[in-house]
Amino acid sequence: MDNSLNLVAFDCGNSSIRTILCRFDGKKVVSELILQEPNEMTVSGGYYYWDMPRIFGILKKGLSMAAEKADKIDSVGICTWGVDFQLSDDDDFLEKALCYRNTIGEEQLSLLPEKTKRDMFYRTGILCDKINSIYMLRGIKEHMPSVMERAKKIFLVPDIFVYMFTGKEMNEPSELSTTQMLDVRTMAISREQCEYAGVSPELFSEIGRHGRLIGNIKREILDEIGIAYDIPFVCVPSHDTACAVMAIPxxxxxxxxxxxxxxxxxxxxxxxxxxxxxxxxxxxxxxxxxxxxxxxxxxxxxxxxxxxxxxxxxxxxxxxxxxxxxxxxxxxxxxxxxxxxxxxxxxxxxxxxxxxxxxxxxxxxxxxxxxxxxxxxxxxxxxxxxxxxxxxxxxxxxxxxxxxxxxxxxxxxxxxxxxxxxxxxxxxxxxxxxxxxMECSSVGNAVVQIAYFHPEYSYERLRGIIVDSLxxxxxxxxx
CATH class of the missing domain: 3.30.420.40 (ATPase, nucleotide binding domain)
Known part of the structure; x- marks a missing residue:
């Protein structure tokens, strides 16, 4: 039986956007860098932003190039940096994606009493840090109230691209934990944290599960880049740290x-x-x-x-x-x-x-x-x-x-x-x-995609693939 798979790992960092083709031969993963383009913040109106449409274009180009290198792309997964997000209403994304290097989140954290910080830590397990999404959310509510009034959903950075590619709304758990909005005991959205941020828990979508199908890439996107077959988009640990740690041999x-x-x-x-x-x-x-x-x-x-x-x-x-x-x-x-x-x-x-x-x-x-x-x-x-x-x-x-x-x-x-x-x-x-x-993030990404095709593989079996690959x-x- 042929166990080989061609897996695309998108690796989006603060300084570069990379597409890696990972070939699995049944025993180990071999990775090949297909495309790397620079990424940097843009400045507008005194705020730092990320150019999400540009990044999405780079990812589509990378996928197209990977498809030319392989007989068939079996699946795709994505990992990115943490904490940053974009809000949407019923029709489209609102405002551009603010970067964590803005100071409006830091302003909010500076106002927190020490007892509240301690309570938040024990509730979420997450240190109160100026870059956590919760403080940016509260800052947007203060500095951009019209945006928050219209917001119906929140998409963390990887969730944005999942939605763009598949039309599916979800929040991936490793990325979601960087918001400081998850209850550490239940792993569900904390109502107390939502109350502090001034948002409804309904702002969040279903929490994804690693190694599971999110959905197929939209047909119109595949047609645009010249791919005739369906490609599944798999839920992987989308915070790049979680992907990299998964791949430690x-x-x-x-x-x-x-x-x-x-x-x-x-x-x-x-x-x-x-x-x-x-x-x-x-x-x-x-x-x-x-x-x-x-x-x-x-x-x-x-x-x-x-x-x-x-x-x-x-x-x-x-x-x-x-x-x-x-x-x-x-x-x-x-x-x-x-x-x-x-x-x-x-x-x-x-x-x-x-x-x-x-x-x-x-x-x-x-x-x-x-x-x-x-x-x-x-x-x-x-x-x-x-x-x-x-x-x-x-x-x-x-x-x-x-x-x-x-x-x-x-x-x-x-x-x-x-x-x-x-x-x-x-x-x-x-x-x-x-x-x-250095391709640990992409190999970790690929190995979790392998779990989608082989749900019978134990965690230990997946880690064995990693040891053989790096x-x-x-x-x-x-x-």
Whole structure:
């Protein structure tokens, strides 16, 4: 019997939109990048937005290109970043999709009493964070009341594209958990959280189930891109962190991880939520993972800092540089490495990232910094060391909160290719770091799609496919 499948994994990040063709031969998944296009915020009327129609066009193009590479596309799944959403009325989407880097959510969180924050944590298992969807919802109600008055449904980012492709309304659970609107005990929408946000629970749709069919892609879309057969759209863990954590090639049920992308999501996979004072004090959060697992983690600064530095370096030099060459600039620095707090609020979205970092590591060089003279090797060496230290510090906290023993740390995502950060993390936490293939999110996406075709496969069987599919590189501690 032929068990081979051609599966399309859409991987939408803050900085790029990617289409990956994943071929399953019955034993392992081999992934091939089909299309990658840049993604960035747009600015209008003083707000940051995402250009959803443009992204949808890129996804359709990617699907068309994947269909040309394979005899047949058997199914599609999507993962994206968390928290952001779009509201709709009975006819269409309202307003554009606001980006979490706007401040209207932060304004709302700043008004919350500490007791309310504590109650919300115990109700949802989710840390009160300025980027959580609940605060943006309340901010929209205050700043854009006409939009909220007309709103009938909420679609998180992956749900938007599911709706565009299939016409089906649903909310995927891992993405939904980033809203801070789910009750951690019942995994249903919390009426108390809705009351705070000023919305009705009816704003939300049916919660999807991983490995189940959402619906087929609309015939008019398939005709538009030249595909004559039906393609199922499968519910996968649509928060990219949940997809990446699903694809960590560990033989253990519990493991430490860093999902290193624009953000670094640092934590452990757990069988169930961990909701107690120790977790609250440590500022950890319980997000929903694949097939009902929990990812206990902290949302920390990640490669956004490096992405901004690279763009600013290219602007200064007037030419493009590859990621390998840019990363290697740090190798030229042999002086003292001065670290900084990568989660300092001044780095959230500064006007000039390199200038802000210089002010933090070399305040005596303000005059040179003001003239735009930067020592790039020092800046990058300091940034990589600071990120590695941040990873290790948070992982140590997670170990204390779970009271578990772990053998190694897995790093997944685009940042897993940065050897300097990986080695620094291993040295600081004094544990081996295993850097996984950067396509973890897409492989996790594909493996959950496989569960749709093979409902008889156990969770352990699916994880066995992952172990057989991914390449890893090990970093042992040197200090």
């Amino acid at each position: 560990s033989g253990e049920e519990k493991y430490l991880f860093v999902s290193s992308g624009t953000w670094a999501l640092i934590g452990a996979q757990c069988p169930e939520p961990v909701v107690n004072e120790k977790v609250l004090d440590a500022r950890l959060t319980n997000e929903t993972g694949a097939f009902g697992r929990t990812t206990l983690l902290r949302n920390s600064a990640g490669m956004f800092i490096v992405q901004r530095l690279k763009a600013e370096y290219e602007n200064e030099t007037g030419s493009k540089i590859s990621w390998n060459d840019f990363t290697a600039l740090a190798d030229d620095y042999t002086g003292e490495i001065r670290t900084f707090d990568v989660n300092d609020g001044r780095l959230f979205n500064p006007e000039v990232m390199v200038r802000q970092i210089c002010a933090m590591i070399s305040p005596s060089q303000e005059e040179e910094t003001a003239k735009g003279r930067y020592c790039w090797p020092e800046i990058l060496a300091s940034t990589y060391a600071s990120l590695g230290d941040s990873y290790a510090e948070t992982l140590s906290t997670v170990k204390e909160c779970t009271e578990e023993t772990y053998r190694e740390v897995y790093i997944v995502g685009g940042g897993s290719k940065n050897a300097a950060i990986n080695q620094r993390c291993a040295d600081r936490i004094k544990m081996p770091v295993v850097a996984c293939d 390449q890893v590189k090990r970093y042992d501690p040197k200090e």
